[in-house]
Amino acid sequence: QKEVEQNSGPLSVPEGAIASLNCTYSDRGSQSFFWYRQYSGKSPELIMSIYSNGDKEDGRFTAQLNKASQYVSLLIRDSQPSDSATYLCAVNGGGGADGLTFGKGTHLIIQP
Amino acid sequence: GAVVSQHPSWVICKSGTSVKIECRSLDFQATTMFWYRQFPKQSLMLMATSNEGSKATYEQGVEKDKFLINHASLTLSTLTVTSAHPEDSSFYICSARRTGGGAYEQYFGPGTRLTVT
Numbered sequence: 311q312k313e314v315e316q317n318s319g320p321l322s323v324p325e326g327a328i329a330s331l332n333c334t335y336s337d338r339g340s341q342s343f344f345w346y347r348q349y350s351g352k353s354p355e356l357i358m359s360i361y362s363n364g365d366k367e368d369g370r371f372t373a374q375l376n377k378a379s380q381y382v383s384l385l386i387r388d389s390q391p392s393d394s395a396t397y398l399c400a401v402n403g404g405g406g407a408d409g410l411t412f413g414k415g416t417h418l419i420i421q422p
Numbered sequence: 423g424a425v426v427s428q429h430p431s432w433v434i435c436k437s438g439t440s441v442k443i444e445c446r447s448l449d450f451q452a453t454t455m456f457w458y459r460q461f462p463k464q465s466l467m468l469m470a471t472s473n474e475g476s477k478a479t480y481e482q483g484v485e486k487d488k489f490l491i492n493h494a495s496l497t498l499s500t501l502t503v504t505s506a507h508p509e510d511s512s513f514y515i516c517s518a519r520r521t522g523g524g525a526y527e528q529y530f531g532p533g534t535r536l537t538v539t
Contacts, residue, residue: 342526353515353533354466356424359526398465402526409456409468409481410517410528 312337314401316413324421329386331416333399336380343375345384346398348415354398358384389420425449426518428531435506436539442502443534445516451496452518456528457489460513472499506538 313336323329331345342361346354358373360366360382366373372385382401386393396417400410425448435441445455453474458466470491471479478491490502499518503510513535517528 344527346530353530356527356529409458409471410466411468412465414465 312340312401312411314399314411314413316397316399316416318414319417320419321416322419322421323389325389325391327389329389329393329418329420331384331386331397331399331418333382333384333413334380335382335399335401335411337401337403337411338377338380340380340401340403342402343373343382344400344402344410345371345373345382346400346412347393348396348398350396357397386418391420391422394418394420424520424527424529426516426529426531428516428534430534431532432535432537434537434539437507438505440502440504441506441536442500443514443516443536445499445501445518445531447497447518447520447529450518450520452499452520453496454519455493455499456517456519457491457499457501458515458517460515460533466515469501503536506536508538511536511538 315334344359345357348354360373360375370387374383396415398415399413402408402410427446429444455472457469460466469484472491472493474493480486493499515533517530519528
């Protein structure tokens with residue numbers, strides 16, 4: 311049974327600060343890792359994908375992957391109130407053939 | 423690019439009736455699409471994997487005779503909830519997998535909120 315664990319929060323961060331979101335996964339064979347943002351009542355929106363160990367940066371977002379520790383993180387720099395949402399960590403197996411296994415999400419609140 | 427649409431966005435139906443939900447990839451071809459379900463305050467749960475031209479693969483605990491999936495083209499997958507009951511009320515979301523360059527990113531449709539009365 312594949313599991314993806316996230317702290318449900320809420321995680322409260324002042325505007326302009328760095329928000330740090332964490333995720334661990336149980337299936338050591340997992341190959342692809344994703345962060346999605348979900349606003350209340352809406353479907354998930356892809357923020358970042360990462361496939362190899364290390365850091366991947368895209369604008370204000372940085373994803374970090376450590377396969378040895380089975381750990382994925384997302385950093386959001388210069389946090390904005392519009393970043394307030396639930397962030398979902400998702401994992402799938404090799405080749406992308408499987409559907410995604412999602413964590414329960416971390417509710418992030420950016421305080422103006 | 424990578425736009426996925428769903429129709430309808432919301433539907434109310436009576437218990438015992440069937441409802442069809444369409445999922446389309448608008449600007450790319452998707453050999454694989456996925457159907458998820460999300461209950462209030464919970465995360466997304468994978469229901470089934472839909473492959474173009476072949477039978478869908480269902481997750482454990484999902485009744486294939488109740489949730490009929492058809493993936494007739496590279497841009498369209500449909501989910502039919504047959505003999506719907508109030509416990510089937512949920513947020514149904516499809517995703518389409520865009521491949522290429524070693525990436526396996528899934529893009530989600532806007533979802534369909536189903537209420538069974």
